Each structure stands twice: as C-alpha cells, then as structure tokens.
Amino acid sequence: MARTRTIEILVGAFMAAGIVALFFLAMRVSNLSASPGGDGYLLKARFDNVGSLKVRAPVTMAGVRVGRVESIAFDKGTYEALVTLRIEREYDNLPTDTFANVFTSGLLGEQYIGLDPGGSTDYLHDGDTVGHTQSALVLEQMIGQFLFNKAGESTQ
Amino acid sequence: MLELLRQLGRSGLQSLANLGRGHILLAGILLGLPSLVARPQLLLAQIFNVGVLSVLIIAVSGLFVGMVLGLQGYYVLSQFGAAQSLGVMVAASLVRELGPVVTALLVAGRAGSALTAEVGLMKATEQLSGLEMMAVDPVKRILTPRFFGGLVSMPLLAAMFSAIGVMGGWFVGVGLLGVDEGAYWGQLQAKIDFEEDVVNGVIKSIVFGFVVAWIALFQGYEAIPTSEGVSRATTRTVVHSALAVLGLDFVLTALMFGD
Numbered sequence: 001m002a003r004t005r006t007i008e009i010l011v012g013a014f015m016a017a018g019i020v021a022l023f024f025l026a027m028r029v030s031n032l033s034a035s036p037g038g039d040g041y042l043l044k045a046r047f048d049n050v051g052s053l054k055v056r057a058p059v060t061m062a063g064v065r066v067g068r069v070e071s072i073a074f075d076k077g078t079y080e081a082l083v084t085l086r087i088e089r090e091y092d093n094l095p096t097d098t099f100a101n102v103f104t105s106g107l108l109g110e111q112y113i114g115l116d117p118g119g120s121t122d123y124l125h126d127g128d129t130v131g132h133t134q135s136a137l138v139l140e141q142m143i144g145q146f147l148f149n150k151a152g153e154s155t156q
Numbered sequence: 157m158l159e160l161l162r163q164l165g166r167s168g169l170q171s172l173a174n175l176g177r178g179h180i181l182l183a184g185i186l187l188g189l190p191s192l193v194a195r196p197q198l199l200l201a202q203i204f205n206v207g208v209l210s211v212l213i214i215a216v217s218g219l220f221v222g223m224v225l226g227l228q229g230y231y232v233l234s235q236f237g238a239a240q241s242l243g244v245m246v247a248a249s250l251v252r253e254l255g256p257v258v259t260a261l262l263v264a265g266r267a268g269s270a271l272t273a274e275v276g277l278m279k280a281t282e283q284l285s286g287l288e289m290m291a292v293d294p295v296k297r298i299l300t301p302r303f304f305g306g307l308v309s310m311p312l313l314a315a316m317f318s319a320i321g322v323m324g325g326w327f328v329g330v331g332l333l334g335v336d337e338g339a340y341w342g343q344l345q346a347k348i349d350f351e352e353d354v355v356n357g358v359i360k361s362i363v364f365g366f367v368v369a370w371i372a373l374f375q376g377y378e379a380i381p382t383s384e385g386v387s388r389a390t391t392r393t394v395v396h397s398a399l400a401v402l403g404l405d406f407v408l409t410a411l412m413f414g415d
Binding site for chain 1: 197318
C-alpha cells in the first residue's frame, strides 16, 4: 500500500512538472501572453510593392507594435498588393489620413509596416482602407538609381 | 530466377502481414480504453515506468543539448553580429525539432526496449497464455495501460526537455558568453509563436509517443518466445522506433512548417 502511494505521488509530481514545463514554454518562451490572438479589427492597405513583407509581420506605430499583418494578396484589377492589417482593439483611434509605410528593421532585418498618424479627427473603423501608402524600398532599385545618378554626374 | 521472385514475394507478403497484425493489435489496444478508465491504477503504474523513471535522463540530456546549442549558436551568430538572437535559435530548434525527436529517441531506448523485453518475457514464460486461461484479455490488461502510459508521458517529457534546454542555453549564453539577458528573453518571446512552434512541437511528441509505444508493444507481443527472440525483438524496437520517429519527423515538419 505504501508503495502504491509513493508511485501515485511520483506520477503526480511528474505530470505537474510536465505541465509546468508546458506552461513555461507557453508563457515565457512563446508570445502567447503578448498577443490576444485573433482579437482586433481589420484595416486594408494597397501597396505598389510590398517587398518581402510576410504574413504575421508586425504593424507598428511610433516603434510600438499595435497589430500584425493578417494577409497579403495580389489585386488582379489594379496590379497592387492588398495587405490586410489586424490592429489590436485598444488602438481604435487611428486617424483616417494615417500613412502606412513598408519599412525594414536594420539592413538585413525583417520588413514590417509602420503607421504614421495623420491629423484628421475621424477615425478608421473595421474594414476601412488606409489611403496613403508608401512601398517597400527595394535595395536593387536604390543601388541602380544611385549608380545611374553617379554616371550622370561624371558625364557632365 | 523464379526462386528469387518467390523470395521477394514472400518477404513482401510477410511485411504486409506484419503491418496488418500490427494494426489489429493497435485496434485491440485502443478498444481496451474503456476498461482502463475503470482501473486508472494500472495506467498510473505505467506512467511511473515510462515517464517518471525517464525524467532524469531527459532532464540531463535537455540541459546539455541546450548548452551545446548555446555554444554553437553563439559561435555562428556572433560572426553575423546577431548574437542577440541566440535565444530564438536555441528555443526554436528545441521546441520545434530537438525536443520531440531527441525525447522520442531517448524514450525508445530507455522505456521502449524495456516494454518490449517485459512483454516478450511475459510471453516466453507463458504469463500471457496464463491470463488468457483465466479469461483475462492480455491485450486489455497488459498492453493497453502500457500504450497509454507511453502516450501520456511523451509530450510531458518533451516539454520538460525543451524547457530545461532553453534554461541550459540561457545559462551558457547569458551566464558564460555575455549575451544580454533582456535580448535573450525578449527576442525569444517576440519570435517564438505559441501555436506555430509550441503546439506543433507538442503534436509531434504525441505522434511520436503513439508510434514508439505501438512499435515496442507490437515487437514484444510478436516476439519469438525464446531468450534469443526477446533479445532480437528488443533490438528491433529501438531500430524501428528510431527510423519511424526520424521519418515521421520529416513528414510532420514538411506538413507543419513546409509553406
């Protein structure tokens, strides 16, 4: 009987340790505690070029993450990229003339969307489109332009 | 020529028959679940055998795997000036791959072989036939608790392995190599996703637990009831489990992270 009791206690400790480990992975290691997950409202933005922007990339405002990229699609009619952004519900006061840019964090970092607030007193609501956008800087294009300008200068 | 073809055909038919018997046995094991619910004591004893007794080897391996990942990751990442991302590298490789896979390999070696030897010896000493004589179904009484013991233990052990490994990587990276503590945990939390990484790792380890327990019990139950037969069955358990785990890991990784 004493042996059964020891086994029960040890199995209980084992299962508790396993669950604690899972809890540690969920809370401390992954971002479960940080993201409400699926909550928030959706905004749309059209870009000429999104570069290598990925789904789930952060959407930031003043450097603070306020949402994530929900989906990226190609609009067949306008030949533009249609990006859906999920903004967390507490940030419900983005002005209607908010400006969306595709930025790169660092030289080799990931691309993300930075929002610049405008001055309007009307706010964007679920399903609205961010009107003003700026495409991703493509490094090859920049270098190409730079070389082109240099070549222009040297012939003058 | 004809003899060669016959050999090929016979081995093909034999492996097909083995596969079929394996699935019939699995069905029998799963059908024993209701009677197991009525007697949870049996399951507890097996979780003790497979899980609790494996904790030490899992914890020590997890610690050292995490520490080695910390050292090697730091070496490569510091060349790109990205040593701050050490935590992401350690945690992603542990949670996604090494945790479930290494745990499954260790459990196959530590507990799977023991299950095979135990069941094989029960068969060799005719304890299984004895049970049947007493109208006790040996599959339900002996195999079902062992199967579910393995199935329950594996994800818990894998979670412990990953958690201890992350702490090992933290110990080496932050403690010895001087990576910033805030960067280690901050980058880790920003880049590791709960559903994408942690849940998929847990699903992997459940699948591995299922396969390892199934293979071990099947080999034990089908062992030739001699000492040589049991020893061969034990070897086959480890080899087949390792191959199945590594092969399945590729398939699961391709399905989960392939896009």
